[in-house]
Amino acid sequence: MEQVKVLLFGAAADQAGVREAEFTANGVTLDELWSMLTLKYPALSPMRGTLAFAVNGEYAKGEETVRAGDEVAVLPPVSGG
Amino acid sequence: MEQVKVLLFGAAADQAGVREAEFTANGVTLDELWSMLTLKYPALSPMRGTLAFAVNGEYAKGEETVRAGDEVAVLPPVSGG
Amino acid sequence: MFRIVEVPIDVGALVSGAFRPDCGAVATFVGTTRVDEGAGAEVEYLEYEAYRPMADRKLEQIGAEIEERWDVGHVSIVHRLGRVDPGEPSVVIVVASPRRGPAFEASRYAIERIKEIVPIWKREIWSDGYVWVGSQVGTRSTPAG
């Protein structure tokens, strides 16, 4: 399988209108995956500056490589507590 | 009545061997009362530097005047909490 | 003990669970739902969601950071998800230490770190819509309210 699973939370899930998406990708950067994501869900675009990302449950930067089978999370500013 | 009641607490009660004493006094300073107290309970003398006093339930300095009917308390360093 | 739960938190049991004969100080922080008011509306409740199990691991990470930095005998953090009504606890932090300085510092550190790194989000549900705290995205017509 060549799928990357993307999970969206909080305000990002709201803006995209979905909490989960799948993309056919392997060896792309998080930044490239973000482009694929905003192509499909353009309402996410303005949020870019506020978002963080996680790959397989750990924070990751835009240049990090994503492989098939990875789980990517789109994380708005956390507001626990 | 011309009596001043003196209450002793903690280590001071231990050193004096009593928790309460009465002195015939009116218009003396706390320092003068302290002299009367140590005359009766000499073991208290070495504690002077560590002690505080209260007159009628409020902290008071050595030069404060004590009148008949007042309640004086001899207070070692507090250690609540 | 680090836990994310979807039921009310038993604060008393958490605090008592931290008492130990080798510790003289237990500092506790409880975050509760506060009713803000603005623009003729008010917060009715908060609703929390988390990215799990990442959020669970980040709570554990905060516990490990505390044990590296301070002399502590016990650290518990419990965060609630779902609807939390006004005055109810959403997060409880309990730190026991031999001395009070480390207990106070570590409990404060824990809540600051939760607000930095734990993937949990809250919506304020107002009488006239909701707003995601921190993102200011929602359905209220006056989200700054």
Next chain:
Amino acid sequence: MFRIVEVPIDVGALVSGAFRPDCGAVATFVGTTRVDEGAGAEVEYLEYEAYRPMADRKLEQIGAEIEERWDVGHVSIVHRLGRVDPGEPSVVIVVASPRRGPAFEASRYAIERIKEIVPIWKREIWSDGYVWVGSQVGTRSTPAG
């Protein structure tokens, strides 16, 4: 609520009693009996005494000082007297505030002030004698232990 008691303190009830819809933060400090060890002996329990009603009034004074200095919605201080066994609470301070900064600061202030101005004294009862904390007067042959 400021109280000096001679029975175990119900910490959970005190903390829950501070939850209010206009406050988002509840900071609690609990002082517990710690078992020190030294010179082949150990602390078996603590024993507290107070000069009342001055001690009661001084607790109330601390509450008033806190309300002058910080925006708080609730302050409780309960101090226990008599024998307090290892791991048991001798003092519980609970402060609720709209925001966490004042809650942390005020709860810390309360315990520091208690140790400064409230006429309460504790003895450490060791296996080989007792010592008045702060005065170093007692029956132990090695009171520095």
